[in-house]
Amino acid sequence: MTGWERFTDSFFNARVMAQYLPKIIEGFGLTVVLALCIIAAGLTLGLLLALLRAFGIRPLNWLIIFVVDLFRALPPLVIIVLLFFGLPNAGIELSGFVAAWLALTLVLMAFTEEIFWAGITSVAKGQWEAARSTGLGFVQTLGYVVLPQALRITIPPLTNRTIAITKGTALASVVAVPDILGAANAGVSFSFNPSPLTLGAIAYLVLFLPVVVFGRWIETRFAWKR
Amino acid sequence: MDRNALRVEAVSPMDLFIETFFNWQIVHDAWPILWQGLQATLLLSALVVPLGMIGGIIIAVLSTVHSPWVKWPLRVWVDTFRALPPLVLLIFIFAGLPFIGIDVGPWGAVAIGFFLNTGAYYGEILRAGIESVPQGQLEAARSTGLTRGQTMRYVVLPQAVRNVLPDLISNTLEVVKLTSIASVVALPELLFQARQAQSVTYNATPIMVAAVVYFILLWPVVRVLSQLENRQLAGRR
Numbered sequence: 425m426t427g428w429e430r431f432t433d434s435f436f437n438a439r440v441m442a443q444y445l446p447k448i449i450e451g452f453g454l455t456v457v458l459a460l461c462i463i464a465a466g467l468t469l470g471l472l473l474a475l476l477r478a479f480g481i482r483p484l485n486w487l488i489i490f491v492v493d494l495f496r497a498l499p500p501l502v503i504i505v506l507l508f509f510g511l512p513n514a515g516i517e518l519s520g521f522v523a524a525w526l527a528l529t530l531v532l533m534a535f536t537e538e539i540f541w542a543g544i545t546s547v548a549k550g551q552w553e554a555a556r557s558t559g560l561g562f563v564q565t566l567g568y569v570v571l572p573q574a575l576r577i578t579i580p581p582l583t584n585r586t587i588a589i590t591k592g593t594a595l596a597s598v599v600a601v602p603d604i605l606g607a608a609n610a611g612v613s614f615s616f617n618p619s620p621l622t623l624g625a626i627a628y629l630v631l632f633l634p635v636v637v638f639g640r641w642i643e644t645r646f647a648w649k650r
Numbered sequence: 651m652d653r654n655a656l657r658v659e660a661v662s663p664m665d666l667f668i669e670t671f672f673n674w675q676i677v678h679d680a681w682p683i684l685w686q687g688l689q690a691t692l693l694l695s696a697l698v699v700p701l702g703m704i705g706g707i708i709i710a711v712l713s714t715v716h717s718p719w720v721k722w723p724l725r726v727w728v729d730t731f732r733a734l735p736p737l738v739l740l741i742f743i744f745a746g747l748p749f750i751g752i753d754v755g756p757w758g759a760v761a762i763g764f765f766l767n768t769g770a771y772y773g774e775i776l777r778a779g780i781e782s783v784p785q786g787q788l789e790a791a792r793s794t795g796l797t798r799g800q801t802m803r804y805v806v807l808p809q810a811v812r813n814v815l816p817d818l819i820s821n822t823l824e825v826v827k828l829t830s831i832a833s834v835v836a837l838p839e840l841l842f843q844a845r846q847a848q849s850v851t852y853n854a855t856p857i858m859v860a861a862v863v864y865f866i867l868l869w870p871v872v873r874v875l876s877q878l879e880n881r882q883l884a885g886r887r
Contacts, residue, residue, distance in 0.1 A: 500829035510854035594735035632733035
């Protein structure tokens with residue numbers, strides 16, 4: 425076999441690819457579901473924490489800052505491993521899917537809180553004072569005056585961070601979730617041919633390339649004119 | 651049977667929690683191999699951060715070339731490696747390439763994977779930095795007789811780096827955190843060693859210790875970054 429034949433036979437083996445394509449497609453669906461669950465829960469919780477922090481209750485804010493720092497400092501894989509392999513030692517069993525979802529949700533929550541908070545504090549003090557002096561309450565000021573302005577500048581960093589963390593769904597394969605990478609790994613060990621990994625890589629590109637290009641577009645679209 | 655053996659059933663949930671996650675005896679026993687893991691993690695970070703930075707500088711400098719023959723391949727390259735999850739890339743290199751006779755081992759796989767992945771990220775950040783340096787700086791430098799390379803090296807890059815410093819630090823933090831995926835290809839870094847210790851002791855304390863070590867190591871960086879980012883975002887108004 426020539427080098428080229430060996431290359432194509434290993435990475436673009438049509439027979440192996442056809443055999444494992446259905447599994448990879450199933451994994452694709454699972455990755456998408458996992459990603460959507462993480463995005464929904466992470467963004468919501470992050471926004472809630474940022475709003476809670478705006479009330480300025482000292483001990484509560486310290487707690488929020490600590491939790492946010494914690495999940496920004498810990499590698500996501502460490503959190504996943506702790507939830508999936510650690511908790512069973514204490515008698516709590518989570519499925520791989522739930523462990524990965526929970527871990528990445530907490531990470532996205534932390535980054536989201538941080539970004540929203542930066543957005544809220546970036547709104548000029550005069551805006552608060554003007555809104556309050558027209559008779560709006562604290563919650564009304566936050567909801568109608570501050571948040572709409574804060575939201576705009578948070579969109580680019582938030583989009584990029586969300587994309588980066590969503591890519592972390594591949595980590596779920598470490599805790600036996602049959603997502604794209606999980607299905608590809610299984611395919612390689614059954615067929616003893618790395619073509620399923622090629623398929624997996626293509627699947628990730630199909631999923632994330634448009635998202636990355638979208639993120640780039642968002643960044644220019646919302647760029648602040650200096 | 652010893653009476654104490656029966657008492658195990660009656661421990662309170664709090665005791666069980668401490669016993670499982672903060673077991674001092676196990677911290678003591680597992681520390682030597684966790685320490686080895688921490689050293690490997692630090693070495694790994696010291697290897698992949700400069701490697702990614704070199705990749706990033708190459709990409710950023712190439713992106714100043716205006717030819718479409720450079721611009722489009724470069725954009726496809728950067729977007730591909732930003733779209734591919736790093737773990738996928740790592741496993742492809744570690745488990746895929748040996749099938750065609752290229753076996754680079756765990757350290758080699760991590761080095762190549764991180765060079766490609768983090769290089770693309772650093773490249774994007776530095777490109778934004780270079781674009782933030784006014785064109786007049788470049789022209790002034792060139793008119794004083796500096797060559798293209800010298801202008802880049804002494805005038806543009808120092809200002810570019812300063813302008814995107816928070817993003818560079820943030821990305822470096824992510825890279826150090828990301829070294830934990832090397833555990834998947836059995837490179838004996840902190841998380842891998844913690845897993846080994848856990849499977850021997852049937853106790854989650856080693857993983858907890860690893861988490862605490864990561865936190866102690868990276869918390870100061872997160873604090874500094876949080877301050878820098880707040881200032882940066884506020885400055886955009």
